[in-house]
Amino acid sequence: IKLENNEYTNVLVAINKDIAEDQQIVDRLKEILTEASQHLYVATNNRTFFKEIKILIPKTWTKKPEYRPAGTETFERANIRxxxxxxxxxxxxYVQQKGECGEPGDYMHLTPKYVVDKDYGEEVWGPYGKTLVHEWGHLRWGLFDEYGFDDPLGGSWPHFYVSTSMGLQxxxxxxxxxxxxxxxxTFNRxxxxxxxxxxEADCRFFPDSNGNRATGSYMFMxxxxxxxxxCHSxxxxxPYSYHNREAPNKQNVMCDRQxxxxxxxxxxxxxxxxxxxxTVTSTEPNFVLLQKSDSVRIVLVLDVSGSMAVTMVNYA
Incomplete structure (x- = not known):
């Protein structure tokens, strides 16, 4: 991934070869990433957006004239899979994230159901573009979640804590x-x-969607x-996105309360x-659709220099 003059280029999205052919996946990826680019631009204070995104189409899918030949791009090298x-x-x-604070993740993982089923995706995770900005925080900058959760890989992060100055939070x-x-x-108190x-263990924080003043953070809700x-410090x-250093979330623990x-x-x-x-007039990315070709291109290089001619005469 390159970032120059606020523009991300060489971002690679790839679809696994085992995924059944579905044009909706490609169309929805374009929609989602276009939406994400606008949110990313705002979230980074007008400092980054997606300028060029490559989408690698499986070789098993129908070939189309708009698909360009893929070069070194592979599914295993993709930033988003x-x-x-x-x-x-x-x-x-989710993002496969094995590193420490500030270390980029390995890749972002999206399923066909999440990509295509818009009603399902928005009902469970909210607006697609904003969700991808959250995941980009993990993938690109090595950020961690600021909410409580039970980690499927082991361990848990509390949903509540007792503040030294504000009591239960x-x-x-x-x-x-x-x-x-x-x-x-039970949805009871x-x-x-x-x-x-x-x-109690089943207690969760339910945000007031309409009465909030908080502008941060993308790593929370x-x-x-x-x-x-x-969030910033x-x-x-x-003030409405000022970082809470006291909360025992993964971001504070892994990043020394930064x-x-x-x-x-x-x-x-x-x-x-x-x-x-x-300031830019558009944050809409340019999408380049790639597909591996079955054909093998062989390039022959012929040396017709004078020295080569002399050498061949000597050995004739």
Whole structure:
């Protein structure tokens, strides 16, 4: 992936060869990534967007005149992969992320059902473009989630904690994210443990979608309509996306309580003021459709120089 003059190029999306041919997948990928580019531009304060995206079509799919021959692009090298469900995550979009804070993820995984079934995808995860910006935070900048969750790979991150100054709080980035704790099974009011002061295991934070003032963060609940950016630690910045260092979420634990922007500003994309804000008229990406060819191209190089002619005469 290259980033120059605020423009990401050489982003590779690939569809697994075992996925049944479906033009909707390609069409929806274009829609989703176009939407994501606009949200990414806003979320990074006008500093990045997708300029060129390559989509690698399986060789087994019908060949079309608009498909260009693929070169070194392969499914295994793709930044974003469309593949069958992972048993651990089913149809959830996710990034394989094995590194430490600030280290890029391996790849983003999307399933055909998530890509094509718009009603399903938006109902479960919210607007597609915003979801992909959340995953891009994992993939590109090595950010971590700011909400509580049970990790399928092991371990868990609490949904609530007792603040030193505000009492019982939900784990979130901006403290301006309004909502209420409810039992996720019965939807009744949560019961508190008198010893720890924490709610029961099935208690979850349900945000108030309409009454929120929080503008951050994409690594918390990106689906909220008010969320437009990543959390920061600038005292003079937007107070509604100011980073909550106290919450025991994965971002704080893995990144030594640094905000998302603290981590992002150390990445080459932004370090030293790189890719300063720029006003653009369009963030719509250019899509290049690629497909591997069955034919093998052989190039013969003939040396017709004088020295070669002399050598051949000598050996004649």
């Amino acid at each position: 469309v593949d069958g469900p992972n048993p651990l995550y089913v149809d959830s979009p 939900s784990v979130r980035c901006s403290v301006y994210t309004a909502g209420s704790p409810q039992n996720a099974v 949560c019961i508190l443990d008198p010893t720890t002061g924490l709610p 990106q689906f909220l309509p008010q969320v437009t950016g990543f 600038d005292p003079e910045g937007d 905000s998302a922007w603290d981590v992002m500003n150390k990445h080459p994309d932004f370090a030293g003021g790189a890719n300063a804000p720029r």
